[in-house]
Amino acid sequence: MPEPIFEIRNLDVRFATHDGEVHAVRNVSLDIAEGECLGVVGESGSGKSQVFLAAMGLLSSNGRATGSVKYRGRELLGLPQHKLNRVRGSNITMIFQDPLTSLTPHMTIGAQIMEGLRSHRRIPRDVAEARAIEILEVVRIPEARQRMRQYPHELSGGMRQRAMIAMATVSGPDLLIADEPTTALDVTVQAQILDIMRELKSELKTAVVMISHDMGVIAGIADRVQVMREGQIVEAGPVEGIFYRPQHAYTKELIDAMPRLDKADLTETARAEPAPDAPKLLEVSDLKVHFPIKVAPWITRPLRAVDGVSFTLRQGETLGVVGESGCGKSTLARAILQLLPRTDGSVVWLGHDLDTHRREDLRKLRKELQIVFQDPLASLDPRCTVGQSIAEPLHALMPVLPREEVSARVKKMMARVGLDPGWINRYPHEFSGGQNQRVGVARAMIVEPKLVICDEAVSALDVSIQAQIVRLIAELQAQTHMSLIFISHDLAIVRQLAHRVIVLYMGQVVEIADGDTIYFDPRHPYTKALISAVPVPDPRLERAKKRIKLAGDLPSPLATRAPLTFLKSKVIDSATAEQYRPKLIQVSPGHFVAEHDEVVT
Amino acid sequence: MLSYAARRFLGALPTLFIIITFAFFMMRLAPGGPFDSNRHLPPEIEYNIEAAYNLDKPVYEQYFIYLDNLAHFDLGPSYKTKDFTVGEMIAAGLPVSLRLGLSAMALAIFFGIALGTIAALNKNKGTDYGVMVLAMFGITIPTFVTAPILTLIFGIYGVNFLGMDLSLPVGGWNGGALPNMILPVTVLALPQIAIISRLVRGSTIEALRSNYVRTARAKGLPAYLILWRHVLRSSLLPLVSYLGPAVAGLLTGSLIVEQIFGLPGIGRYFVNAALNRDYTLMMGVIIVYAVFIIGLNLVADLLYAVLDPRVTYKR
Known part of the structure; x- marks a missing residue:
């Protein structure tokens, strides 16, 4: 192994809190050699970020x-600020998870890139500016000169993270520490960012520390891996060793918990197939939800959040809805639940057109249709005990139930979702994210609904917890024969549960197929890009994989031409004209693909 | 943004109109009139006086006459202070109040930001607690307490520091001479310093904890640059929204201080006009106040957009 440029020895990090001292990092030692990529993997709270922040x-x-942190033989720990500042931001730089909050909102991108450079090197403004534009082009930001004068909020998430990488590489560092740099981004954007980071590593010979919870990301980029848990390194070694011959039980657990796109591995609880003669529960046809957006004082344009979506759902069936942020998946869920007014189309529930709903109908519907939200803690009332939260739908929808009966049902439900019924009087803040999401599931299930919509229900959870909740949902479905609409940006998770999958792009369906078909035989270029962008937690596969790339960002949802990104031949070159609507074509039984142009890759 | 400002300005006119209307009729609702407290006059003379001021006409007619005059920028004659029009009185008093208020605000902004930032940088240390305790005093002790105490110390007893006489006059305007200004401006500024320093402390602590400040630190920028470029602008945002109404309040609401120090500002008109039923003077003062409050709130909103590029006023 070449001489390390960065050495951490016996690092301990402690935080003084009101509840006493928290020992966040325990005796961590690691080395990073010139030009290598070290992956640091672990779940939230494992102390992986704190090591490098320290x-x-x-x-x-x-x-x-306490301990020792050396950069090229120089001790960094305990250095006074002004001495540390000679290394920090110049030789060692860092990028962070959430590019929106990590950039100063009131400064232009250009100013933020140049200030670091100019405080480390005394160079004139125009030289710094030229260098900044150069580096923005390296990270493939189009129209770099104009971007220099823009503010962070004017850029998309992917652009912001590129700007952040530009900021961190402009000084030509030896070591770039990336703290979950792609976690807040969509998969296709994540793939673009990871490409850029790989290039930095190979072309500029920058050593990279990739801190991530995602084994797939680590598999694709790291040379060596450190696995962290509860502040300690439990296993370290070359990437292939970690993935193919994990020694520590926790490493194995992490790899196994990772949902895989290339195989549906929900082996223990085979998902229940809907009965062949199962009745139709829900029929959505040509559903449209448009929001009027003011573009000028007197001009409003419709933002077509959901634009003509049709599907049917049978009893006991699970429909996966995937797509990137802004594709309209959450709006679709809310429109089905009648939480949002629809612009056009119909939603037929058990042969009943919900368009003519009266308040009483809506009440009945609420009992049959429930939703589980994304952020488990934020979706529960912090001042209610979990028992009260779970019982709430009962009070609202079955007010005649006697007290003891409600409490008995709540306790039974808690046991079913894997919560100790003795915890009925606890508050959400006393629970972990996973436990709170079990409460969320229990709250939705208590009224024995026929359909549960899970809107990114596991997205905020750690992978091992994710797997548990997914398993729980599958089990409950097998027992109750309820239908599910499982909405997620994470294709691998959807793969675990869904019988059929809908891929949404700009409010329109681009592909519908069986769960397996869509992964093994995707036809639409967007589906292909989406699937190939998902990192696979297998270093050899991940590195050999041929990727279908989408260039640039998602178009603005206000542009009428946006849904025709893959059918450019039909675009009418006018901002206001009613554009062609791609038709869904059946390519095999049950497999529909939206019209698109021939793709040359 | 210019069109936004223009539209806000136009939008302010109906508000002003409503204020004028409301104030006009409220005044008339109060019992008594401007000439009631005078010694008894023969009825015909009283009638003549009232007729001279149009007070014999029905109230709605008086209202329209008033509006008509107002449209010609004529605030009318003062009913009580003979030989002066309301316009002249305000022209005499407003500069005094303006100078007093603006000086106090400038002082408060400077010391408030400085103290608040120092407290935030030393969060939960002695300095921080010291500043915050002082701020609490500043907020809780009213000006009619601080004014006499400071007057007593600097005006009556006199202060001799290293042989220098630091005594100050106890009152009077004296054409706005600096020694006369010091005490009233200080008394006016003290509670504002306290409020501003608490505001700035809170927002600065929040900004210091933000992710973007962590990014700035990771860039290796020196501490003063981080404070100046990254922290200060966002930590001053809440201050801007506070300053609009606060400046308006200081410009106009300094009547206690004006009374105590015997300064010829417009604050005292407010009280006197209300007590004497000097309808026109009262209306004039109300209009001045309303214009200031509306105008300064608009300035605050515009300033907000300048400080925070995420705020745009396109619509």
Whole structure:
């Protein structure tokens, strides 16, 4: 192994809190050699970020680090700020998870890139500017000169993260520490960012630390991997060793918990197939939800959040809805639940057109249709005990139930979702994210609904918890024969549960197929791009994989031409004209693909 | 943004109109009139006086006459202070109040931001607690307490510091001479310093904890640059929304201080006009106040957009 440029020895990080001292990092030692990529993987709270925040002197004010952190033989820990600042931001740089909050909102991108450069090197403004534009082009930001004068909120998430990478590489660092740089991004954007990071590593010979919870991301980029848990390194080694011959039980657990696109591995609880003669529950046809957006004082344009979506759902069936942020998947869920007024189309529930709903009908519907939301803690009332939260739908929808009966049902439900019924009087903040999401599931299931919509229900959870909740939902479905609409940006998760999958793009369906078909035989270029962008937690596969790339960002949903990104031949070159609507073509039984142009890859 | 400002300005006119209307009729609802407290006059003389001021006409007619005059920028004669029009009185008093209020605000902004930032940088340390305790005092002790105490110390007893006489006059305007200004401006500024420093402390602590400040630190920028470029602008945003109404309040609401120090500002008109039923003067003062409050709120909103590029006023 070549001489390490960065050495951490026996690092401990402690935080003084009101509840006593928290020992976040315990005795961590690691080396990073020139030009290599070290992957640091672990779940939330494992201390993986704190190791490097401590090394950079960026701990929050109640944190204290002991041990040794050396950059090219120079001790960094305990250096006074002004000396640390010679290394920090110049030789070692860092990028962070959420590019929107991590960039200063009131400064232009250009100013933020140049200020670091100019504080480390005394160079004139125009030289710094030329260098900044150069680096923006390296990270493939189009129209770099104009972007320099833009503010962070004017860029898309992917652009912002590129700008952040530009900021961190402009000084030509030896070591770039990336703290979950793609977690907040869509998969196709994530793939673009990871490409850029790989290039930096191979072309500029920058050593990279990739901190991530996602084994797939690590598999694709790391040379060596450190697995962290509860502040300690439990296993370390070359990437192939970690993935193919994991030694520690926790590493195995992490790899196994990772949902895989290339195989549906929900082996223990085979998902229940709907009965062949199962009745139709829900029939959605040509559903449209448009929001009027003011573009000028007197001009409003419709934002076509959902634009002509049709599907049917049978009893006991699970429909997966996938697509990237802004594709309209959550709006679709809310429109089906009648939480949002629809612009056009119909939703037929058990042969009943919901368009003519009266308040009483809506009440009945609420009992049959439930939803589980994304953020488990935020979706529960912090001042209600979990028992009260779970019982709430009963009170609202079955007010005649006697008290003891309600409490008995709540306890039974808690047991079914894997919560100790003795915890009925606890509050959400006393629970972990996974437990709170079990409460969310229990709250939805208590009225024995016929359909549960899970809107990104597991997206905020760690992978091992994700797997548990997915398994729980599958089990409950097998027991109750309820239908599910499972909405997620994470294709691998949807793969675990869905019998059929709808791919949404700009409010329109681009492909519908069986769960397996859509992964093994995707036809639409967008589906292909989406699937190939999902990182597979297998280093050899991930590195050999041929990727179908989407260039650039998602178009603005206000542009009428946006849904025709894949059918450019039919675009009418006018901003206001009613555009052609791609038709769904059946390519095999049950497999529909939207019209698109021939793709040359 | 210019069109936004123009539209806000136009939007302010109906507001002003409603305020004028409301104030006009409220005044008339109060019992008594401007000439009631005078010694008893023969009825015909009283009638003549009232007729001279149109007070014999029905109230709605008086209202229209008033509006008509107002449209010609004529605030009318003062009913009580003979030989002066309301316009002249305001022209005499407003500059005094303006100078007083603006000086106090400038002082408060400077010390408030400085103290608030220092407290935030030393969060939960002695300095921080010291500043915050002082701020609490500043907010809780009213000006009619601080004014006499400071007057007593600097005006009556006199202060001799290293042989220098630091005594100050106890009152009077004296053409706005600096020694006369010091005490009233300080008294006016003290509670504002307290409020501003608490506001700034809170928002600065929040900004210091933000992700973007962490990014700035990761860039290796020196601490003063981080404070100046990254922290200060966002930590001053809440201050801007506070300053609009606060400046308006200081410009116009300094009547207690004006009374105590015997300054010829417009604050005292407010009280006197209300007590004497000096209808026109009262209306004039109300209009001045309303214009200031509306105008300064608009300025605050526009300033907000300048400080925070995410705020745009396109629509």
